[in-house]
Amino acid sequence: MVKTEEKTKIREQTRRILKRLSRKRGNLIPTLQRVQAGLGYLPREAMLEVAKFLGIPEIDVYGVVTFYNQFRLNPPGRHSIRVCLGTACHMKGGYITLDAWKRRLKIDRGQTTPDREFDLDTVACVGCCVMAPVTVVDDKPEAKVEPTKVDGILLSFERERQKRGKKKR
Amino acid sequence: MKAIKPTGIAPTFQEIKRQAQARWRELQGARAVIMVGAATCGRAAGALTVLRAFRDELKKQNLDLPVIEVGCMGHCYAEPVAIIAREGYPPIVYQQVNPVIARRLVKEFILGNDPCLDSVLGALEESELVPSLADFPRAQFEQKIILKNCGYIDPEEIDHYIANGGYSALAKALQLKPEKIINEVKKSGLRGRGGAGFATGQKWATCRQAPGMPKYIICNADEGDPGAFMDRAILESDPHSVIEGMSIAGYAVGARYGYIYVRAEYPLAVHRTRIALRQARKLNLLGKSILGSDFSFDIKLFQGSGAFVCGEESALIASLEGRAGTPNNRPPYPAVSGLNGRPTVVNNVKTLAFIRHIVDKGAKWFAGIGTPNSPGTAVFALAGKVVNTGLVEVPMGTSLRQVVFDVGSGIPKGKKFKAVQIGGPSGGCLPESALDLPIDFDSLAEAGAMMGSGGMIVLDEDDCMVEIARYFLEFTQRESCGKCTFCRLGTKQMLETLSEFTKGKGQIKDLDKLSELAEDVKAGSLCGLGRTAPNPILTNLRYFRDEYEAHIREGRCPALMCPELIAYYIIPEKCELTCDACVGTCTVEAISSHHKKRYKIIDQEKCVKCGTCLTSCPPQYNAIIKVSPPSAVPD
Numbered sequence: 059m060v061k062t063e064e065k066t067k068i069r070e071q072t073r074r075i076l077k078r079l080s081r082k083r084g085n086l087i088p089t090l091q092r093v094q095a096g097l098g099y100l101p102r103e104a105m106l107e108v109a110k111f112l113g114i115p116e117i118d119v120y121g122v123v124t125f126y127n128q129f130r131l132n133p134p135g136r137h138s139i140r141v142c143l144g145t146a147c148h149m150k151g152g153y154i155t156l157d158a159w160k161r162r163l164k165i166d167r168g169q170t171t172p173d174r175e176f177d178l179d180t181v182a183c184v185g186c187c188v189m190a191p192v193t194v195v196d197d198k199p200e201a202k203v204e205p206t207k208v209d210g211i212l213l214s215f216e217r218e219r220q221k222r223g224k225k226k227r
Numbered sequence: 228m229k230a231i232k233p234t235g236i237a238p239t240f241q242e243i244k245r246q247a248q249a250r251w252r253e254l255q256g257a258r259a260v261i262m263v264g265a266a267t268c269g270r271a272a273g274a275l276t277v278l279r280a281f282r283d284e285l286k287k288q289n290l291d292l293p294v295i296e297v298g299c300m301g302h303c304y305a306e307p308v309a310i311i312a313r314e315g316y317p318p319i320v321y322q323q324v325n326p327v328i329a330r331r332l333v334k335e336f337i338l339g340n341d342p343c344l345d346s347v348l349g350a351l352e353e354s355e356l357v358p359s360l361a362d363f364p365r366a367q368f369e370q371k372i373i374l375k376n377c378g379y380i381d382p383e384e385i386d387h388y389i390a391n392g393g394y395s396a397l398a399k400a401l402q403l404k405p406e407k408i409i410n411e412v413k414k415s416g417l418r419g420r421g422g423a424g425f426a427t428g429q430k431w432a433t434c435r436q437a438p439g440m441p442k443y444i445i446c447n448a449d450e451g452d453p454g455a456f457m458d459r460a461i462l463e464s465d466p467h468s469v470i471e472g473m474s475i476a477g478y479a480v481g482a483r484y485g486y487i488y489v490r491a492e493y494p495l496a497v498h499r500t501r502i503a504l505r506q507a508r509k510l511n512l513l514g515k516s517i518l519g520s521d522f523s524f525d526i527k528l529f530q531g532s533g534a535f536v537c538g539e540e541s542a543l544i545a546s547l548e549g550r551a552g553t554p555n556n557r558p559p560y561p562a563v564s565g566l567n568g569r570p571t572v573v574n575n576v577k578t579l580a581f582i583r584h585i586v587d588k589g590a591k592w593f594a595g596i597g598t599p600n601s602p603g604t605a606v607f608a609l610a611g612k613v614v615n616t617g618l619v620e621v622p623m624g625t626s627l628r629q630v631v632f633d634v635g636s637g638i639p640k641g642k643k644f645k646a647v648q649i650g651g652p653s654g655g656c657l658p659e660s661a662l663d664l665p666i667d668f669d670s671l672a673e674a675g676a677m678m679g680s681g682g683m684i685v686l687d688e689d690d691c692m693v694e695i696a697r698y699f700l701e702f703t704q705r706e707s708c709g710k711c712t713f714c715r716l717g718t719k720q721m722l723e724t725l726s727e728f729t730k731g732k733g734q735i736k737d738l739d740k741l742s743e744l745a746e747d748v749k750a751g752s753l754c755g756l757g758r759t760a761p762n763p764i765l766t767n768l769r770y771f772r773d774e775y776e777a778h779i780r781e782g783r784c785p786a787l788m789c790p791e792l793i794a795y796y797i798i799p800e801k802c803e804l805t806c807d808a809c810v811g812t813c814t815v816e817a818i819s820s821h822h823k824k825r826y827k828i829i830d831q832e833k834c835v836k837c838g839t840c841l842t843s844c845p846p847q848y849n850a851i852i853k854v855s856p857p858s859a860v861p862d
Contacts (some may be wrong), residue, residue, distance in 0.1 A: 145454030
């Protein structure tokens with residue numbers, strides 16, 4: 059459950075983002091894109107604010123959010139992992155790569171790890187078909203990601219985390 | 228050709244062009260120019276680190292030379308690619324450049340006189356030193372029109388585009404009557420490159436005649452086809468060609484506003500298009516009274532949100548209006564009643580990119596390329612199991628065999644060709660016997676595939692046809708918007724049947740049921756998504772029925788791909804006892820040594836069939852094989 063304080067915070071943040079945007083009904087999708095860019099996801103409170111702002115029924119906002127793949131309802135992790143499942147990636151073993159991510163992160167597609175470090179999802183195609191199989195790690199397409207490279211990428215994140223931890227101390 | 232009014236368009240544009248050319252010459256006049264292919268695919272291969280390496284090294288050597296980011300040349304197999312145009316040498320293209328090679332090129336080629344021939348792909352001009360790209364066997368089959376600039380100009384510099392002939396078609400068009408332009412496009416025979424192949428001139432004429440203001444031009448860059456990246460490459464490498472095409476279209480049909488609908492999954496295309504729009508506005512090539520004429524036109528960029536169905540024009544319009552992207556019944560066609568109920572032309576990126584060439588060189592020139600019913604060139608994104616992956620532009624009528632084997636140089640690793648998948652989830656897999664088909668809208672449709680937007684994936688003997696059909700159905704099932712019952716439930720049912728097959732379950736009579744259902748879904752769906760979703764199954768059943776039967780009757784996957792129907796096995800006689808490459812790489816620790824004889828054994832219970840062991844086994848032993856059905860593993 060989201061706490062009341064957090065709810066108020068989300069509402070405030072959303073309102074701040076909305077302030078600069080136009081109130082045209084047709085702008086619903088760009089508006090949601092902006093809000094998601096700011097919050098990282100679209101929680102219930104944010105959707106309610108958007109509906110109020112544009113003067114449209116809440117269900118219309120929810121309908122659009124759940125229709126498009128880009129919008130997410132749960133908070134993202136610190137690092138985003140997007141496994142490309144375009145035709146070329148799939149045929150060159152993208153499904154095996156996805157399995158490897160699932161196995162290592164212990165989550166399914168569309169989920170975030172409990173420590174909110176990683177979120178895992180698939181993407182229909184990022185258009186880097188010749189580098190198949192591709193995984194987009196934090197918006198950067200990584201070429202030829204096979205199970206061993208999955209381990210390699212995770213290892214580099216782990217080292218980074220250790221470095222961060224040392225600095226803190 | 229009669230000018231409608233003797234405006235100041237020509238002199239205004241001449242001045243813009245003169246300045247652009249001066250800057251372009253200045254760039255070319257540098258002692259050396261380094262161009263790095265930094266489209267998304269280049270970046271995935273490491274183009275940005277190469278770019279940094281070039282800049283660092285130049286700085287270190289105290290050289291002030293231009294290093295520019297260009298788009299995609301189409302030779303994606305050679306990424307990251309860099310072109311160096313150095314005084315006294317033809318411009319040379321380097322392949323698979325890494326930071327080490329980049330530094331070496333600066334030190335030995337730019338400072339010294341050694342062109343580092345070991346990293347060369349080819350030269351852009353004839354010379355005795357390096358073979359030119361034009362002498363490559365593939366160049367015989369290619370004809371670059373809309374890809375001509377891609378990879379050779381900086382997409383973030385409007386000057387580069389103008390200096391290479393850009394926007395002169397717009398300046399010319401503004402001095403012609405709109406009807407004359409529409410007639411020219413009609414006469415050229417240009418057909419929409421989004422897949423369906425509708426006559427572009429016809430669409431424009433309908434929109435021009437339709438009542439209602441303001442009218443709109445929409446550029447469809449929602450390239451949702453998994454396995455296609457032509458539109459991305461064009462927007463990332465030559466965005467102005469699309470903007471110019473849209474402006475001419477706007478002038479021809481009398482539109483005031485334009486939208487470019489780009490997938491949000493293409494952040495770089497979005498970024499570069501935004502820059503291009505800003506630059507065009509600054510030079511009054513967009514905006515109010517373009518180049519002093521009485522034509523005003525502006526373009527907005529709209530980011531799609533990841534829904535395949537939005538590539539369908541009526542769904543795309545719904546999405547632009549801020550609603551869920553579900554298609555509407557047509558007619559009325561968007562050309563009559565589209566965005567906000569106003570007449571709207573929706574054209575694909577490539578279609579619009581052709582426009583300036585047609586206006587520049589005339590309908591006759593365009594109609595002379597390709598075949599009578601499908602004039603012009605076709606752009607394909609060639610990927611999958613083929614040596615020379617990348618972007619290909621060939622005249623319509625070129626055979627599939629020429630594209631796969633001559634341009635693409637065939638199948639890597641000596642494997643056998645099995646099929647070529649065209650048109651993504653709406654297309655089909657064509658076998659060896661169909662390879663001599665000429666590529667054009669009608670022949671491909673006859674063979675059961677579809678031109679589609681131009682994704683071409685080559686499949687070899689290791690690819691399972693049942694699995695690829697299942698893959699496409701999984702995609703269309705997920706992307707079905709749910710409006711039509713046949714599409715919503717039919718794709719689900721077809722997917723379930725195919726999934727059973729890939730697990731070795733199901734019955735032979737299911738095959739007939741499957742094709743019957745496929746025909747029904749085709750007939751009972753409103754838009755292109757549902758109407759073409761069964762194509763992968765239907766072509767597969769037509770050409771590869773034996774593979775389906777092997778799955779069902781024997782529980783065997785002939786291509787050794789379906790995870791549930793295969794097992795990995797280490798041949799004890801071949802396994803080298805002192806080597807344990809596979810043990811270390813196995814991601815789930817399923818491999819161990821035999822307690823006495825020391826050869827390796829795979830624990831079939833633990834194995835997740837990722838294939839890492841197979842790639843890690845040194846080629847001199849080659850001890851690991853795949854078998855199907857799994858019961859073929861000896862005890």
